[in-house]
Amino acid sequence: xxxxxxKRPNRPGISTFSRQVYRGIPADRVPAPEATxxxxxxxxxxxxxxxxxxxxxxxxxxxxxxxxxxxxxxxxRQAALxxxxxxKPLGADSLDAxxxxxxxxxxxxxxxxxxxxxxxxxxxxxKRKETLGxxxxxxxARRMRRPVRLHTAAVVGSESPDLPAxxxxxxxxxxxxxxxxxxxxxxxxxxxxxxxxxQHLHETIRRLREAGTQVVVGTCPDLGxxxxxxxxLRRLASSMSRRLADIQAETARHSGAExxxxxxxxxxxFFDEPEAMFSLDRFHPSPLGYxxxxxALLPAVxxxxxxxxxxxxxxxxx
Numbered sequence: 001x002x003x004x005x006x007k008r009p010n011r012p013g014i015s016t017f018s019r020q021v022y023r024g025i026p027a028d029r030v031p032a033p034e035a036t037x038x039x040x041x042x043x044x045x046x047x048x049x050x051x052x053x054x055x056x057x058x059x060x061x062x063x064x065x066x067x068x069x070x071x072x073x074x075x076x077r078q079a080a081l082x083x084x085x086x087x088k089p090l091g092a093d094s095l096d097a098x099x100x101x102x103x104x105x106x107x108x109x110x111x112x113x114x115x116x117x118x119x120x121x122x123x124x125x126x127k128r129k130e131t132l133g134x135x136x137x138x139x140x141a142r143r144m145r146r147p148v149r150l151h152t153a154a155v156v157g158s159e160s161p162d163l164p165a166x167x168x169x170x171x172x173x174x175x176x177x178x179x180x181x182x183x184x185x186x187x188x189x190x191x192x193x194x195x196x197x198x199q200h201l202h203e204t205i206r207r208l209r210e211a212g213t214q215v216v217v218g219t220c221p222d223l224g225x226x227x228x229x230x231x232x233l234r235r236l237a238s239s240m241s242r243r244l245a246d247i248q249a250e251t252a253r254h255s256g257a258e259x260x261x262x263x264x265x266x267x268x269x270f271f272d273e274p275e276a277m278f279s280l281d282r283f284h285p286s287p288l289g290y291x292x293x294x295x296a297l298l299p300a301v302x303x304x305x306x307x308x309x310x311x312x313x314x315x316x317x318x
Contacts, residue, residue, distance in 0.1 A: 184220025
């Protein structure tokens, strides 16, 4: 409008003072404002914060590493103490219970195979009829009203990786009707990876099933019942044995075997009556401990025996 001065558009970043200085100069000739520099004092602050964070991370890592080393040393010392307390008062040889049980009964004997560790071998029993194999053979013969031929391939101190080798020791052409596997305690004490234990258990069950054998797996007992093992090692052993037992049960089911959870079936008895349920070394079952363990396994073993007796394989020539 006449008499009015044209308003110049404001450029972003141009202060009032700058507009006064560049009045009358075309807008496109006005130089762009320079970026405001960050005050130099801020740079050390940012750097110091970053350094403090790095230091905190390093200190935290050192604390965790030191704690892990300390825990490992404590557990190692406690394991040595447990081995010293338990010792080997029972030796390393179990009783030989292999024979035909209840041979006076009619019918062809049922072949029962026992695989696994010292519990399966019966270490701690005072008589052969008190071993796990002896009790299972007697109980199966009584319920099935047929003789039972027991063969024990279990070896004291065995771990799950030893199971295939136990199968390899069987006589050529031997085809058991029922196989019972009890293993896992040594896997825990020797800290074997559960995946490795499961792998060998699966392979053993597979080979037995391919031969037409019915398989029963007694899962790893709860090692938290072992009083000679001090805390916190005992608590850790309990947790590891429970985890292994769960994996064993799942592996057995997927491989065509029946699993018996010994932790739930007899574990409370070993916790409540350790003096009666454990043998002299307070690690292996006593005769009463084997009796209760066999009672927990017997229903599954008899189901497997019934399945084997009714199988067409029994009518095939050897």
